[in-house]
Amino acid sequence: MLLQKKLRNRFGLSELSGAVGDLGTVLPLAFALVVFNGFPAARLFLLWGLAYVATGWYFKVPISVQPLKAMAVIAITAGFSQETLATTAVMYGLLLLLLTGTGLIVWLQQWFSPALIRGVQLGIGLLLAQKAFALVSEHAFFLGVPANSGYLAILLLSGIFLLLYGGQLVLGKPVGLIILGAGLAVGIMSGVAPGPAVQGGGLLALTLPKWQLLPDVFILLILPQLPLTLGNAIFAANDVCHELWPARSNRVTVRKLGGSIGVSNIFIGLLGGFPICHGAGGIAAHARLGGRTGGTTIFLGAVLITVALVDGLSGFLFLIPVPVLGALLLLNSWAMISLVGRLDRAGDWIVALTVGGISFATHHLALALMVGLLLERILWIKPVHNLVGRLQRGIKVSFRR
Template sequence: MLTVQPEDGDFFRITLGNIAGSVGNFGTIIPLFFAVSLATGMSLSLMLLSCGIWYIITGFVYKIPISVEPLKAVAAVAIAGGVTTGEIAASGIITGTLFCLVGLSGKMQWLATRIPSSVVRGIQLALGLILLRSAIMEFGIHDLSFFIFCLVILALFLLGKRLVHLPDLSALVILCIGIIALLSTTGIPTAALPTLPIVSLPNYQEYVTATWVLVIPQIPLTLANSILATALLSTELFHRRITPDKLSFTIGAMSLSTSILGGFPMCHGAGGVAAHYRFGARSGCAMIIGGIILICGSVFLTNPETLTAIPGGVFGALLFAVALELIGHGLKTEEPLVSMVMAFIAIPAGIAVAFIAGLLFAELSSYFRR
C-alpha cells in the first residue's frame, strides 16, 4: 500500500514507526561491516562512524528514508579475501568520481529512460531472492531456533498491524533481543573513541587492480539497484520523485569521502529503502535516528568479534522480511518473463551479469513484438 510523501513540517516528528524503521536495514549493513572488518582489518568503528554521518546527511537531503549501505560487490570480494585496504579505497575513489561526474552532467536521467522497467523490476526480484537465500542459508540455518523465534515475532507484528493497526515494531524488538543476547554473553562493551580518519591515497597499482577486480563488477549493480531501482521504489512508496542524477551524485560523494578518510565506500539501495519502509520509516527523521545509533555503535563496537555474540537468527529474520518486500515489488513487472529470467540468472551468476542479460533479453523481446 502506498503512502503519501511526508510534509516538511512532519520531518522532525519522532514516531514509533520512524524509530523502528531507522534500524530496518541494520540486518544488511552490520553483518557486511563486521565481515569486512574481520577479513581485511579495516576499522569497524570508523566504518560505523562514517555510515552514521551519511545516514544523517541523507536524511536531511532527501527527507525520506533513502538507504545508506556498503558497495555490495566490493564488500563481497573483500570478504572473500585477496584485496587490500588500499584497493578498496581505490575502488571507492574511482566509483565515487565516476558517479559524481555523471550525476552533475545530468546524463543519468538520460540513461534511466533507456533501460526498460522490466529490467529494473528484475533487479528488485533478483536482489530479493539473493537476500532470501542469504537469510536462510547464511544466518537462519546456523541458528535455527533464534531464526524461527524472530520470524514468529515478525508474523505476530504483521498480524497485529493488519487486524488492529498496531505499528510494526518488529525490527526494533528483534534488534533489542540481539543486543540483550550480546550483553548477556560479553557484558557491556568497553567504550572507546572511534578510530580517527586519516587521509591516505592508494598508489597507482592499487587503482589498476581495483578497476578490474572491484569497480567493473560494481558499476552495473550500482546503476541498476542503487540508482534506477531506488528511484522507482521511492516513487512507489513515498510518492516523491527522486531523480537518478541526484542519487548518482550522493552515491559519488559518499564513496569519495568515506574512501579517502579510511572508511568503506557507500551507496544507496532499493533493498535498504524497502527495509526502512517495511519496518515503519516514513520520513528522513528515521535516517537521522539510525545515524545516531550507528555513531553510538562506533563507540562501543570497536572490536568486530564482539558482534559475533549477536545470534545469527536476528540478522537472518531482518533480511528475510526485507527480501519478501523486494520480491513483492519485483513481481509488479510488466514483462514477467524478462524479470524472472534475470532473477534466476542472478542467483548463480550475480546481479551484474543478470543486468546485462536482462538488457539483451528485453531488446530481443521488444524486437520480436514489432
C-alpha cells in the same frame, strides 16, 4: 510553505522502528570487513553513520546506506587492505560524479525499463532470502560463533519473521524495535564476548588515493560493482522511493542519488573507510518497519556515530542474535519481491522473471541485465509481441470464467 511542511523530517516511534530495518544487511558485512580486511568497526560505523545523517537530512525520505555488496564480497574473499579499499572508494566516487555531472547517468537510465528494474528487485529479494538462511546456517545464533544447532536457529528465524510480518505489516505496531532490543539484551546476557571492535588503525585514517592502483582496482573491484550500483542503488532506488513516497520524493532523482553516492564515497575513502551505496532493498526495509521520512536514517546514523565514539561500544552491535538479523533480511527480501506484482503486461512479467531468475541462479546482475535487454528486444519483434499479447488475453479470459 505547505511544501516545506510535507518535507519536514519526523522523529516519532515509527521512524525509530524503521531505523532498524536494514541492520540485517549492514552488520554481517561490517563484521566480515573487520575480521577479514582489518577495518576498525568504529571507523566503519562513524563514516556510515555520518552518511546516514546527511542523506536523511537532504532527501527527507529513508535512503539506505549500505556497503557495496559485490565489492565487499570480492574484498573479503581476496583480503584487500584498508588502503586499497579506501583508494577504491575515492575512485568509485569520482566515477559516479563523472556519470552524474555529464548526464551520462540519465542516458543510461533509458535502457532500464520498469520490467528490468522489477527484475533486478526480484533477483535482489531472492538473494536476500538466500543470505538470511545462509547466515543462520553458518553462524546459528551469534556472528563469529560457529553453528552447532542450525535447525533451531532456522526455526527461530522463521518465528521472528512471522512476528515481524504480523506485528509490523498486519497490525502496524513497531515490533521490529522491540524484537531488536530484546535480541540485543539476550546477546549481552548470553556471556558471548562482543564482536571484534578494533583491528588495525585508529578511528579515522587520512588516506590519499594511490593512483597507481587504478588499473587493478578498476578491473577487480569497480567493474563488477558498477552494474549493481546503477541497477539497484540508483535506478531501482529511485523507483522504490517514488513508489513508496510519491509526495515526499521530489528530491530523489537518479542524478542526485548518483551524486550522493559519489560525494559520500570520496569523503569516506579519504578518511580510510569502505564505500557505500543506497540499495533499493534497504530503502524498502526501512519502509516495511515504519520509516516514512529522513528521520529514520538520522536516528540510525546517530546510533552508529554514538557507538563509534564511545569507547568499547562498537563490538556490542555484533551481539544482536543472527536469527533477528536473518528475519530482518527476510522482511527486506519480501519487500523487494512483492514489487514485481505491480507489473501488468505479460511481456514485462517474462522479462522481470528472467532477470530475477538469472540474478538468483548466477549471482551475476550484469549478466542478468544483458539477457533482459536482449529479451526485451526480442519481445518487441512484431510476431513475438502479438503472440505474447494473445497469451495475456487468453489468460485473462480463463480467469474470468
